[in-house]
Amino acid sequence: MTHVIDGNEVADGVREGLRDCIDDLESAGVTPGLATVLMSDDPASETYVSMKQRACEDLGIDGSHHELDPDAPADELFDVVDELNDDPGVHGILVQMPVPDHIENEAVLRRIDPIKDVDGFHPENVGRLVAGDARYKPCTPHGVQKLIEAADVETEGAHAVVVGRSDIVGKPMANLLIQKAPGGNATTTVCHSRTEDLGAVTRDADIVIAAVGVPELVDGSMIAAGATVIDVGVNRVDADTEKGYELVGDVDFESARERAGAITPVPGGVGPMTIAMLMYNTVKAAGVQEDVAIDLP
Known part of the structure; x- marks a missing residue:
């Protein structure tokens, strides 16, 4: 059966680890x-x-x-x-x-x-990320790394395809995946609006990370059997609900679930991780600025 990765559960684990760090900081x-x-x-x-x-x-x-x-x-x-x-x-x-x-x-x-740039978007921090010496990893890509790790998916030697090239997710995600470090060492392809035959590229991937902002762009026909699918997208689409809309990802969840080995839902996948990793970066920043050693989760 396909493993549906629970972002809330993984985020809870990160937060629990941060509580110990905060206690250590408070002691100092x-x-x-x-x-x-x-x-x-x-x-x-x-x-x-x-x-x-x-x-x-x-x-x-x-x-x-x-x-x-x-x-x-x-x-x-x-x-x-x-x-x-x-x-x-x-x-x-x-x-x-x-x-x-x-x-x-x-x-x-x-x-x-x-x-103090806990988003990791200042040019200096972007440069450090690319150079392999990240001060703070951007929250959403770092959260994706944590989700992949929690699903026991190996990135080393895997072919990872990132769909999207934004400064917030796509570019830093690709940089993290190619780093010579845990959660990296993947052969990484970045796709975008000018990519021809997107499905041909994603079907060759062991890991697909969809972060392009187009509702349900990636469907099951574009996924290799057993691939890991991480859906970063959060899109409002009209629906017959009390609010008049529903939230969907960049992946057609139902059809992709039939093919994937592991997949994140929307909501409840990547979203909770973004805030958890913001807390992570804030705690790390406190340790760095106050010169207090902490064991981050």
Whole structure:
């Protein structure tokens, strides 16, 4: 039978491991601190930030939240980031994306002190990841690695296909898979909107990671028998439900499940891991900045 990978269960395991780390930090007089910044009235962004703050509260991380008027000038946002950079009680900073159109995303990412960039998106941290010396692995790709590990799937020598080339998931995912390190050593192919005959590529894969943002793009006919399928996509599609929509992934779950050896559902797969790995990076950041040795899970 196909193994449906339970992201909630794996995320719970990560959080339990982090509790021991937080206890060690507390013994050294350190409380990890994460600051979130929201400059949007988008309901989805508000929900994401609320979930991150609840995760902090659950673990005993000192979470602080800062909201700005979406019409405010860029300098107001930069001033908040500068204050958080200078605050020794804040070990991690997360500016919820996207920011308003009059502010460049890249300018915001560059403004965050790299040692507090727990998203792992500052150019310095991206460079370190590519060089094989990651300070903080981006949360979603790192969470995917944890899911693959939890399913006892070997990446070394495997052919992994990443469908999507975003800076947030696709590119860092491919970089993690090719690293000479645990969870890496895979022969990795990156596919995207210009790839011809996507199915011919994915059918040759031992591991397929779909992160392109197209509802149910990858179906069972595009999966090799026994392959591992990780679905990063979260898409709203119209449905006859109370809300008028349902969430589906980039993979047609039912048809892919018939072929795959292991697969993640949507919801309940990759999603819980993203927040768990944000907590992981925040705890790691506290240890790095306060020079306290901790045994991360």
